[in-house]
Amino acid sequence: MVTIAISSQKxxxxxxxxxxxxxxxxxRNGNRTVLVDADPQGSVGLSLTRQSRLLAGFYDYIDDAEVKVGGxxxxxxxxxxxxxxxxxxxDYDLNGTPxxxxxxxxxxxxxxxxDLGIDICIIDxxxxxxxxxxxxxxxxxxxxxxQQAEPLGIRSVPKMLEALTRMRIANPRLVILGVVLTMMQEHLPESRDTGKALRAIMPPEMVMNTVVPxxxxxxxxxxxxxxxxxxEGGDEVLALFDRLRIEIESRLGFI
Ligand SMILES: Nc1ncnc2c1ncn2[C@@H]1O[C@H](COP(=O)(O)OP(=O)(O)OP(=O)(O)O)[C@@H](O)[C@H]1O
Ligand SMILES: [Mg+2]
Known part of the structure; x- marks a missing residue:
């Protein structure tokens, strides 16, 4: 199983x-995939019915050794x-004292x-x-x-990379896939230039070719x-995230 965390400082x-x-x-590609919501605000859970807010989840698992993943x-x-x-x-997160x-x-x-046969675990x-x-x-x-494609946004990127590089001491296995630009507005020079600026301050392999508009x-x-x-009308988005998936797979050495 490959675990991919989706994280940012901002x-x-x-x-x-x-x-x-x-x-x-x-x-969609046929990989048995689990999306884990590790944000105490629980935005992924919005996809479920209102009752889902009452479901046990990631933090209950962390908190209680009796909890099993299957449930x-x-x-x-x-x-x-x-x-x-x-x-x-x-509470674990709110108190800041794991x-x-x-x-x-x-x-x-x-x-x-x-053990359940999951191939890919994505953690938000x-x-x-x-x-x-x-x-x-x-x-x-x-x-x-x-990383949002706007000029102020990328200021935090070098700090984030520094922090991740430090984290690799604790977890030398961690592959830093790099930045994926989001909310790109191609018609705005400011937004386009953010991409260029990012590629100028970072090693090229640290910026995904796929950009989310x-x-x-x-x-x-x-x-x-x-x-x-x-x-409806989501075909382009499907194609876009397929490209991102393939890029990630090749960086992880799947293909
Ligand atoms: N590509 C996009 N185009 C337009 N709106 C977007 C796009 N990506 C995200 N958004 C919107 O921007 C807002 C923030 O996005 P999202 O919740 O994914 O960010 P986040 O990094 O998870 O935020 P948080 O740090 O609060 O968890 C949401 O309202 C979302 O719908
Ligand atoms: Mg979020």
């Missing part, structure tokens, strides 16, 4: 949107894609998912690299960093908690 850059659509792309998996309409909602017990058992619970989670994290996100990154195989479909889909590709 909030609102498109992490959850990328996580949902990327998990959908892997599922947390929520099926979706796609047989190869299931979700683990954030759950109820997010218990010493967290790392071992995360290893168990990884092991149980792998909260903004910032502390608390639960740092723990997730300490056991992930790879990290992808969505700003589009209304993402907003309407997000309100419904759905992958944008399943919405």
């Amino acid at each position: 909030g609102g850059v498109g992490k959850t949107t990328v996580a949902i659509n990327l998990a959908h792309a892997f599922g 947390l998996l929520v099926p979706t309409r796609m047989q190869t894609l299931s979700l683990i909602p954030a759950g109820q017990a997010s 218990s010493s058992g967290v790392a071992s619970r995360l290893r168990n989670l990884h092991g149980e998912l792998a 994290t909260a903004a910032g690299l502390f608390g639960a996100t740092a723990d997730v990154l300490s056991m992930a195989d790879a990290v992808l960093m969505p 700003r589009g209304d479909l993402f907003v309407t889909a997000s309100a419904r908690g759905l992958p944008a590709g399943v919405m």
Whole structure:
């Protein structure tokens, strides 16, 4: 099983949107995929019914050694894609004082998912690299960093890379997939130039070729908690996230 964390220092850059659509792309490709919501705000859970907010999830698993992964998996309409909602017990993150058992619970989670035959685990994290996100990154195989295509946004990118490089001391396995630009507005020079500026300050292999454009479909889909590709007129989005999936696979050495 390959675990990919979707993380960024800044909030609102498109992490959850990328996580949902990327998990959908892997599922569509036939990879048995789990999308884990490790953000205590629980945005991925929006995709479910209101009752889903009451479901146990990721934080309950971390909190309670009795909880088994099988009981947390929520099926979706796609047989190869299931979700683990954030759950109820997010005190661990709110207090900022993770218990010493967290790392071992995360290893168990990884092991149980792998035993269930899961191929790909996508973890949507909260903004910032502390608390639960740092723990997730300490056991992930790879990290992808969505970044909004606007000039102020990229200021945080070098810091993020520095922090991730430090994190590789704790987790030498961690592959830094790099930045995926989101909400690109091709008609705005400021937005286009952000891409160029990013490529100028970062090693080229640290910026994904696939760029996610700003589009209304993402907003309407997000309100419904759905992958944008399943919405009417979503074919281009499906193709786009397939390209991102293939890029990630080749960086991870799948193909
Ligand atoms: N490509 C896009 N085009 C248009 N709107 C987008 C796009 N990507 C994300 N959005 C919108 O921007 C907002 C923030 O996106 P999202 O929730 O994915 O970011 P996030 O990084 O997960 O935020 P947070 O840090 O709060 O978890 C949402 O309302 C979402 O619908
Ligand atoms: Mg989010």
